[in-house]
Amino acid sequence: MNSPSITIQPKKLDAFNRPVKAAKGIPRVVTGMLLPLALIAFAEIGVRTGLIPAHQLPPPSEIVKTLSFLGEHGLLNHIAMSSARVAAGFIFGAGLAIMIGVLVALSQRLDALLDPSFQALRAIPSLAWVPLLLLWLGIDEAPKLVLIAIGTFFPVYMGVVSGIRGVDRRLVEVGRLYRLTPFALARRILLPAALPAIITGLRNGLSLAWMFMVAAELIAASRGLGYLLTDGRETSRADIVLAAIVLLAVLGKVSDWGMQLLERHLLAWRDNFTSESQPA
Numbered sequence: 242m243n244s245p246s247i248t249i250q251p252k253k254l255d256a257f258n259r260p261v262k263a264a265k266g267i268p269r270v271v272t273g274m275l276l277p278l279a280l281i282a283f284a285e286i287g288v289r290t291g292l293i294p295a296h297q298l299p300p301p302s303e304i305v306k307t308l309s310f311l312g313e314h315g316l317l318n319h320i321a322m323s324s325a326r327v328a329a330g331f332i333f334g335a336g337l338a339i340m341i342g343v344l345v346a347l348s349q350r351l352d353a354l355l356d357p358s359f360q361a362l363r364a365i366p367s368l369a370w371v372p373l374l375l376l377w378l379g380i381d382e383a384p385k386l387v388l389i390a391i392g393t394f395f396p397v398y399m400g401v402v403s404g405i406r407g408v409d410r411r412l413v414e415v416g417r418l419y420r421l422t423p424f425a426l427a428r429r430i431l432l433p434a435a436l437p438a439i440i441t442g443l444r445n446g447l448s449l450a451w452m453f454m455v456a457a458e459l460i461a462a463s464r465g466l467g468y469l470l471t472d473g474r475e476t477s478r479a480d481i482v483l484a485a486i487v488l489l490a491v492l493g494k495v496s497d498w499g500m501q502l503l504e505r506h507l508l509a510w511r512d513n514f515t516s517e518s519q520p521a
């Protein structure tokens with residue numbers, strides 16, 4: 242008689258050869274809110290009990306009232322103006338960075354010519370550009386957008402160059418065997434393989450775009466979140482300053498979340514390691 246066959250399903254192992262449990266528990270978004278909520282509660286209690294001076298750190302409830310007041314007096318216009326400046330500067334800076342980054346990564350001559358200068362310019366602080374842009378472009382919208390584009394350019398450029406140079410040489414050789422033109426090779430092999438590094442550069446560039454936007458709106462701006470920061474400082478209104486900071490944090494997180502969604506869509510083909518499952 243033939244003995245019945247028994248199929249044994251192998252246990253799923255993690256990188257340390259230990260069984261992996263299914264990820265359970267509270268959702269990630271809830272976990273991410275624990276620290277901010279704890280800090281808000283600590284600040285509220287600290288101010289109410291006198292542990293923290295109210296003139297230095299208004300209680301969060303007071304900041305909420307300030308946001309409500311600003312909402313009735315043109316806050317949406319400030320948010321819309323800052324967001325439009327970030328979007329325009331980011332698109333221009335990122336587009337230029339991708340084009341130049343591809344050329345530098347594919348040409349040793351351009352790399353030797355341009356990369357040392359870019360690395361030197363990358364170290365210049367944002368506020369150091371302000372007086373020069375004022376002299377060159379005046380005080381209208383142009384210097385603000387250029388400053389945001391400068392902040393966006395360098396992290397995206399670094400992501401493009403490092404991503405293309407990190408492409409497996411064997412993929413390039415396969416493309417050459419199929420006699421792909423340089424443009425087709427970049428479009429069909431180099432850019433898709435370098436996409437993870439490019440997306441990381443875009444995310445870093447977007448976060449810097451928000452930072453440079455604040456510096457840009459110090460250039461004689463009459464609207465925007467940077468203007469609210471300046472107005473709060475000049476009038477000694479810590480609640481307005483903190484309200485603007487909260488809005489910048491929220492807008493930065495929302496825009497980064499959008500980039501994460503784009504990353505998941507464009508890189509859905511990846512089968513990479515995630516830390517969602519914890520070892521037993």
